[in-house]
Amino acid sequence: MSTLEIKNLHVSVDTPEGTKEILKGVDLTINSGETHAIMGPNGSGKSTLAYSVAGHPKYQITDGEVLLDGENVLDMSVDERAKAGLFLAMQYPVEVPGVSVSNFLRTAKTALDGEAPKLRHWVKDMKASMEQLRMDPAFAERNVNEGFSGGEKKRHEILQMELLQPKIAILDETDSGLDVDALRIVSEGVNRVKETTGLGVMMITHYTRILRYIKPDFVHVFVDGRIAEEGGPELAEQLEAEGYDRFLASA
Numbered sequence: 001m002s003t004l005e006i007k008n009l010h011v012s013v014d015t016p017e018g019t020k021e022i023l024k025g026v027d028l029t030i031n032s033g034e035t036h037a038i039m040g041p042n043g044s045g046k047s048t049l050a051y052s053v054a055g056h057p058k059y060q061i062t063d064g065e066v067l068l069d070g071e072n073v074l075d076m077s078v079d080e081r082a083k084a085g086l087f088l089a090m091q092y093p094v095e096v097p098g099v100s101v102s103n104f105l106r107t108a109k110t111a112l113d114g115e116a117p118k119l120r121h122w123v124k125d126m127k128a129s130m131e132q133l134r135m136d137p138a139f140a141e142r143n144v145n146e147g148f149s150g151g152e153k154k155r156h157e158i159l160q161m162e163l164l165q166p167k168i169a170i171l172d173e174t175d176s177g178l179d180v181d182a183l184r185i186v187s188e189g190v191n192r193v194k195e196t197t198g199l200g201v202m203m204i205t206h207y208t209r210i211l212r213y214i215k216p217d218f219v220h221v222f223v224d225g226r227i228a229e230e231g232g233p234e235l236a237e238q239l240e241a242e243g244y245d246r247f248l249a250s251a
């Protein structure tokens with residue numbers, strides 16, 4: 001059982017016009033096995049929240065805390081955060097030139113566990129996960145993110161998540177750019193990892209579409225750098241019908 005606690009998080013970035021506060025006091029707690037949907041209009045700071053928890057250097061934490069099982073995440077390097085059990089699927093994943101998917105994942109797994117996985121088991125696990133995600137076996141030998149389609153990037157993220165077995169995963173717009181079939185396969189992957197490992201999920205999304213496949217336990221409406229309203233799955237249905245206007249008017 002793990003818990004990610006975000007307390008009164010304030011985050012600023014430097015812009016050409018000066019320092020700008022993006023997150024204005026975010027409070028959010030995610031336990032193992034829980035799925036939290038963070039929904040909000042474009043530009044409300046959802047990705048900033050993901051990057052801040054992941055340790056992206058551009059984002060300056062000016063106040064607040066992030067704790068994973070009581071440990072101060074903000075004091076950790078990006079690698080230490082991953083080792084502690086945090087997983088971030090980037091909205092815009094980066095290319096890693098000259099490194100194959102298979103080597104990249106095995107290196108990441110080795111770094112996390114402190115020892116290399118037994119090759120035989122590793123190959124078997126990777127093959128099984130790739131089959132579930134309907135990925136061509138040849139994909140394992142391609143360079144990371146080089147020429148990946150939108151759908152391939154998302155599948156690769158879920159493949160990573162399944163093999164690295166984090167405690168808490170932050171998925172930023174995992175649904176963007178996926179057709180319905182890919183969305184279903186990727187969602188099934190997330191659900192599988194949730195069921196088998198008790199993963200806690202922070203699922204950031206602009207649209208309610210993915211929530212038909214990955215059922216949230218909690219929905220948080222994110223507006224202008226903070227959580228404006230919280231509820232259960234019914235809140236997502238309300239947003240689908242009404243949009244964010246009600247929240248924007250009062251922001």
Ligand code: ADP
Pocket residue numbers: 013014015022040041042043044045046047048049058
């Ligand atoms: P969302 O993911 O909800 O669409 P973002 O977190 O990407 O929102 O952005 C929130 C606001 O912060 C936007 O106004 C965006 O322009 C600004 N912002 C985010 N990251 C940076 C950055 N690195 N430099 C300057 N402005 C940024």
Ligand code: MG
Pocket residue numbers: 008024025
């Ligand atoms: Mg505050």
Ligand code: MG
Pocket residue numbers: 046047048091173
């Ligand atoms: Mg975003």
